[in-house]
Amino acid sequence: MKLQVKEDRCSGCNVCRVVCTLENFSTVQPSQALLKIKGLFPDPGKYEIAYCNQCGVCAGECPEEAIKEVNSEYDIDYDLCTQCLICVDSCPFDVMVVLESGYPAKCTGCGKCVELCPRDAVLADQG
Amino acid sequence: MLHGYAGKILKINVGSGKQVAENTPPELAEQYLGGRGFVARLLYDSIEPGTDPLGPANLVVIATGPLSGHLLPGSGKTHFGTLSPATGGYGDSNMGGHFGPALKYAGYDCLVLEGAAEKLSTIVIDNDKIEIVEDETLQGKGALVAEKILKERLGEDFQIITIGPAGENKVAFACISHDFGRQAGRTGVAAVLGSKNIKAVAVRGTGSIPVYNAKGAQQKGEAMYKVCFAKPGFKTWTPYGTASITSWVNEVGAFPTRNFQSSFAEFHNKINGQAVVDKLLITDKGCFGCPTPCGKYGYAKTALGNAYVEGPEYESIATLGGSCCLEEIEEVAYANYVCDQLGLDTISAGVVVSFAMECFEKGVINTAEIGRSISFGSLDDVVYLLEKIAACEGIGAVLAGGVKPASAAFGGGSEQYAIHVKGLEWSGYECRNAPGMMLSYMTADVGAHHNRSWALGYDISQSDADVSELIKAGAGGKMDVSSPEGKVDHVISMQHSRPLYDTLGICRLQTMEIGFETVHYEEVFELITGRKLSWAEMLAISEKIWQLTRLFNVKHIDGFGRSWDYPPRRFMEEPVTSGPNEGRYIKKEILDKMLDEYYEKRGWDSNGIPTPETIKAYGLK
Numbered sequence: 001m002k003l004q005v006k007e008d009r010c011s012g013c014n015v016c017r018v019v020c021t022l023e024n025f026s027t028v029q030p031s032q033a034l035l036k037i038k039g040l041f042p043d044p045g046k047y048e049i050a051y052c053n054q055c056g057v058c059a060g061e062c063p064e065e066a067i068k069e070v071n072s073e074y075d076i077d078y079d080l081c082t083q084c085l086i087c088v089d090s091c092p093f094d095v096m097v098v099l100e101s102g103y104p105a106k107c108t109g110c111g112k113c114v115e116l117c118p119r120d121a122v123l124a125d126q127g
Numbered sequence: 128m129l130h131g132y133a134g135k136i137l138k139i140n141v142g143s144g145k146q147v148a149e150n151t152p153p154e155l156a157e158q159y160l161g162g163r164g165f166v167a168r169l170l171y172d173s174i175e176p177g178t179d180p181l182g183p184a185n186l187v188v189i190a191t192g193p194l195s196g197h198l199l200p201g202s203g204k205t206h207f208g209t210l211s212p213a214t215g216g217y218g219d220s221n222m223g224g225h226f227g228p229a230l231k232y233a234g235y236d237c238l239v240l241e242g243a244a245e246k247l248s249t250i251v252i253d254n255d256k257i258e259i260v261e262d263e264t265l266q267g268k269g270a271l272v273a274e275k276i277l278k279e280r281l282g283e284d285f286q287i288i289t290i291g292p293a294g295e296n297k298v299a300f301a302c303i304s305h306d307f308g309r310q311a312g313r314t315g316v317a318a319v320l321g322s323k324n325i326k327a328v329a330v331r332g333t334g335s336i337p338v339y340n341a342k343g344a345q346q347k348g349e350a351m352y353k354v355c356f357a358k359p360g361f362k363t364w365t366p367y368g369t370a371s372i373t374s375w376v377n378e379v380g381a382f383p384t385r386n387f388q389s390s391f392a393e394f395h396n397k398i399n400g401q402a403v404v405d406k407l408l409i410t411d412k413g414c415f416g417c418p419t420p421c422g423k424y425g426y427a428k429t430a431l432g433n434a435y436v437e438g439p440e441y442e443s444i445a446t447l448g449g450s451c452c453l454e455e456i457e458e459v460a461y462a463n464y465v466c467d468q469l470g471l472d473t474i475s476a477g478v479v480v481s482f483a484m485e486c487f488e489k490g491v492i493n494t495a496e497i498g499r500s501i502s503f504g505s506l507d508d509v510v511y512l513l514e515k516i517a518a519c520e521g522i523g524a525v526l527a528g529g530v531k532p533a534s535a536a537f538g539g540g541s542e543q544y545a546i547h548v549k550g551l552e553w554s555g556y557e558c559r560n561a562p563g564m565m566l567s568y569m570t571a572d573v574g575a576h577h578n579r580s581w582a583l584g585y586d587i588s589q590s591d592a593d594v595s596e597l598i599k600a601g602a603g604g605k606m607d608v609s610s611p612e613g614k615v616d617h618v619i620s621m622q623h624s625r626p627l628y629d630t631l632g633i634c635r636l637q638t639m640e641i642g643f644e645t646v647h648y649e650e651v652f653e654l655i656t657g658r659k660l661s662w663a664e665m666l667a668i669s670e671k672i673w674q675l676t677r678l679f680n681v682k683h684i685d686g687f688g689r690s691w692d693y694p695p696r697r698f699m700e701e702p703v704t705s706g707p708n709e710g711r712y713i714k715k716e717i718l719d720k721m722l723d724e725y726y727e728k729r730g731w732d733s734n735g736i737p738t739p740e741t742i743k744a745y746g747l748k
Contacts, residue, residue, distance in 0.1 A: 011413035011420040014225070015352065018198045018416065021335075022345040028197055029335035031232065031284070038283055041307035042271055042435040045409040045424045116352050118418035119411075 001111040002072055002125040003035075003051050009121035010047040012039050016113035016122050023112040024105065032097050034107040035122070049121065050093045052107030058087035058096060073109040129156055130339035131193040131656035133231040139250065139257065141323050142183060142242030146257050151236045157658075160668055162192035163629040165237050166208030166219055167675045173239075176682055180212040180315075181297055181322040183243040189230070189328075190237040192632020196228035196336055196415070198348030199651050200355050200643065201634030203228055203415025211314040212322075213299040213475075213529055214550040216680035216687070217572050218314030221629045222288075223414030223422075224306040229286035232332025244324035247295070249277065251285075252330040265326045267292050269468030270304035277329055287329040291470020293517040294321035298527040300475030300552065304467060308412060308422060308437020312472035314551060314573050339657030347651045351643075355418045360595030360641030365411075367400030368421030369441035369636075374399045375598045376445070376556065379587050380708035381564070383450045383557045385503055386481035387546045387697060390557035391706020394454040398444050402456040412437055419637060427460035431506055434464035439473070442577075445555025446477025451484065452503040462509050469517035474576075475529060478552035480512045482530045482545060483522070491539035497522045543696045549574035549680075559698055560708040561586035563614035566721050567621070569692045572676035578629075580621035581639070582614065593642040611717055615724045627669040671745045674729075674737055678747065681736055688734040692722060 017033035025032060036050040059067035059074045066080035067087060076087075081103055088096040088104045096106045113122045128134070135148045159168045166188045178184045188208045195202055205227030211218025230238060233254050240250075246261045265273050270291035277287050287305065294301035294317035301317035302310045311317075320326075338344050355361055364371055376382045377395040384392045396402070407425030414422070424437045439447065439459050447466075448459040466473045484503050486492045494500050498521055501508040515523025525536050530552055534545035546553040551574025558565035563582030571579040584590075584597050592600070624645075628635035631652070637643035645662045653659050680687050693699075699718065702710045726733060730741030742748070 008410070011411040011417070011422075013203075013413035013417045013420065014415055015198070015418070019345070019349065022198055022341065022348075026341045027335040028338060028341075029232065029333075030228075031333035039306075039412075041424075042275065045412075045426070045435055047410070112349075116349060118352065118356065118413075 001109040001114065002054050003107070003114065004123050004125040005049045005051055006121050006123065007047055007049055009119040010037065010049055011119055012037055012047050013118065015116050015118060019112045019116045023110050024108060025099070032099070034097065034105065035095055035113060050095050051122070052093065052095050054109070055092065057090055057092055058106060061086050061090040074106065075108065076104065076106060078103060128337055129153060130337050131197070132156060132161070133191070133234050133236045133336055135235050136237040136239065137235045137252070137257070138239040138241070139259070140242040141240055141244045141248065141250065141259055141325055144259055148235070156193065158668070159672065160193060160630045160665070161236060162190050162204070162206040162632045163219060163626055164668065164672050165190040166206050167217070167672050167679065169237070169239060170208050170210065170217070171675055171679050171682070174210050174683070178210055180210045180215065180319060183241070183323070185210045185319055185322070187240040187316060187319050187323070188237065191227040191231050192630060193656055194648070194652065195632030196231040197338070197655055198345060199351050199416065199633070200418050200637045201414070201416055202632065203417060204629065204632050204634055205230070205311070206629050206632070207303060207311040207316045209314070209316050209319045210683060211573065212297065212318045213315040214574050216549060216684045217676045218316060219573060220303070220311035220313040220316050221578070222303065222305060222309050222311035223417070223634060224286070224309035225415045226286045226288055226305050226330065227632060228415045229330045229332045231336050232334050233330050234332065234334055238328070240323060240325065243322060247324050247326050249327040249329060250325060251281065252328070254331065254333060262326070266295065270470040271307055271468055273327055274304065274307060277327055281329050282331070285329045285331045287327055289327040290317040290320050291468055291517065293470040294318055295326070296517065296519045296527070297321050298471065298516060298519065299529045300472045300479070301470050302472040304470060308424065308467065309414065310467070310472070312474060313576055317470055338655050340654045344651060344654040347654050351647050351651060352418055354647065355637055355641065355643055358641040358643065360593065361419060364595040364640050365419045367404060368423050370400035370403045370423065370439065370444055371598060372441055372594055373444055375601070378601065380560055380703065380706045381557050381583055383445050383553070383555060385452055386450055386485040386544060387553070387557055388485070389704045389706055390559065390708050392449050397454055398448040398456045398459050403439065406456050407460055414634065417634065419641060421636060425460060427457040427464065429457050429461045429506060431461060431510060434461055436460050436464035436467065439463040442555045443473035443477070446474050446481070447509065449555070450477050450481035451509050453506055453509065454504060458506040462506060462513070465510050465513050469513060471513060471517060474554045475552040476513060476516070478546055479516065479526050479530055479533070480509050482533065483512055483526055484508070485544055486537055486541050489539070491537050491541050492522065546695050546697070547575055548694060549691050551575050556583050557703070558694070559703050559712045562611040562713055562717065562721065563618055565694060565698065565713060565718065566614060566618045566725060569694055569718070569722070570618070570622070570725060572673065572680065579626055580618045581625065582618050582621055585617050586614070594640045596642070611721050615721055615728060619725070619728060622673055623666045623669040626672065627665055630669055630672065631665070671747065674741065674745045675747055677731070677737055678742070688736055689722065692735055693718065
């Protein structure tokens with residue numbers, strides 16, 4: 001699932017980030033979430049959501065060609081990954097993380113953030 | 128391993144710099160769950176009688192609960208506790224936001240602060256790296272300003288609590304501020320932080336919390352959100368938040384007006400939830416894990432100035448709007464903003480200011496003492512007094528102790544309308560037509576605060592209807608609520624259920640406002656912690672904590688007993704001046720009858736002291 005966001009609907013609750021790490025890493029650890037929320041307070045009083053739009057920059061930068069497009073989503077082939085982490089540094093939205101194992105991780109398009117966002121601020125991109 | 132918990136209690140002496148991270152005792156978790164339970168037990172065990180609330184031997188305990196930081200609705204709560212400078216007894220306050228979850232991700236269930244730093248300092252907790260950083264450049268900075276400075280300095284991923292000038296100056300109703308608009312407002316915890324020279328605590332937690340059954344907890348947590356999404360109140364209550372109840376409270380004649388002289392404000396439609404949305408709202412602002420954000424972040428334009436401000440929430444509307452008679456929502460919001468920057472609890476601040484206004488009207492204090500004339504309805508006067516209080520200047524130095532010591536200083540019969548219990552100012556519900564709610568305020572452990580038992584809905588509807596249902600039904604024809612029959616049992620029941628949320632580290636509003644069922648918490652608690660406890664068993668723990676906080680007051684307040692459980696004489700002697708309850712009040716004889724029944728059911732003697740048999744029955748010592 002490709003994501004889109006409506007930032008003006010976001011209330012900063014971080015439910016998306018908690019369920020993201022549970023679904024993908026079986027842990028309650030929002031610091032490892034594959035999307036980020038930044039509150040702009042006190043002025044102007046709004047939230048910015050950084051998320052993976054499956055732009056593929058990480059795939060283009062990977063020297064091992066370990067990140068491949070499958071059905072409009074980019075997935076990491078961990079059999080090919082050498083933990084060089086160039087992909088993490090290349091992410092234009094800073095939403096890739098490094099796991100304790102040393103491997104990188106990126107949004108898998110699981111859609112859990114879309115399913116649980118109470119505000120419909122994170123949505124499936126229908127376009 | 129304690130599943131669900133972070134596993135450590137971090138104790139810091141801010142004077143010596145000594146830090147100890149101890150394992151969270153399993154028996155503490157077993158017997159007191161967390162949050163309010165940890166606060167009550169640790170305070171009771173650690174503070175000696177005769178301790179000065181503003182001295183280095185007092186503690187500030189900051190505790191999360193076993194459900195804080197997990198995937199379930201409202202899991203963003205943090206509980207603060209101390210020997211209260213407002214009451215001299217048990218003090219605690221609960222706050223939403225993101226601080227508690229961050230503390231757990233850093234590895235700590237609980238933070239205990241003791242001692243006093245030599246210079247104004249900030250505690251920086253970056254996972255297991257802890258520093259006490261002297262920084263006098265933050266002195267006098269507004270609570271929101273200080274948070275912004277620290278965010279820019281430390282990074283966006285730090286969660287920060289701050290105090291304002293009021294806390295630095297040890298005002299008895301100084302509040303802790305967080306996330307540009309959430310507060311731990313009540314009982315003066317921020318004054319104790321100020322006495323310790325702690326301007327802020329910043330925490331970054333990047334770790335995880337162990338979960339007994341991660342897959343099961345995830346599935347249950349997801350289901351809990353979907354139950355919330357399906358509640359009618361999810362769509363009808365959320366857009367207005369706590370302010371949605373304003374006009375209902377006014378309609379039933381419980382809206383504090385003119386320092387609680389009346390319980391009805393003609394101008395309620397100008398300061399209700401609709402007014403917040405129409406005139407202020409920029410964005411909804413949710414706490415961690417919240418599906419129903421009550422935080423309404425907005426922008427207010429007034430003749431005095433413009434401000435970004437979170438709120439006003441209902442309580443601020445009631446005390447700054449109703450009690451001080453600010454008739455425009457922009458004015459209420461601006462006064463709210465001034466309180467937030469100064470670090471003053473809006474509830475107590477509104478009641479203290481309206482008390483001063485009535486004192487002036489009645490000639491108890493004069494222009495020379497105040498520095499000017501003041502009147503109800505003037506934003507300029509409200510802000511003038513708030514600034515004097517925060518700075519402890521002139522009349523503000525007297526008012527900074529709260530209405531109880533101020534009325535003792537002013538005399539002139541002002542004790543009659545010093546609206547407090549135990550030294551804590553009354554929050555936003557006038558009760559001369561609501562005996563259950565009156566008893567709730569009288570017997571709350573911290574003083575006149577509504578969150579221990581909000582029996583007003585029961586007083587009006589004689590049912591357990593949630594708030595969204597009450598608002599939908601309106602006041603109707605059920606206004607004869609003057610009978611106290613059956614109220615005591617309901618108050619006791621609520622005094623166990625509502626504080627239980629503070630103990631588990633979660634928000635009660637999903638249940639109280641939109642009717643989310645408690646059975647879900649039993650199930651998710653077991654999946655997260657691996658411990659099977661029914662809601663009834665958790666309530667029994669909450670009941671034990673209620674006994675413990677009463678014992679704390681007995682231990683620390685000289686002569687504590689029945690005389691500390693009465694409302695101001697206004698509520699027992701003076702009729703309401705206008706509105707649907709005009710002419711009504713509750714005679715002391717009726718309150719005495721309710722207190723007798725309450726004490727008996729609590730296992731307390733006729734002076735309100737837990738009997739030795741009761742103490743033994745609850746296994747307390």
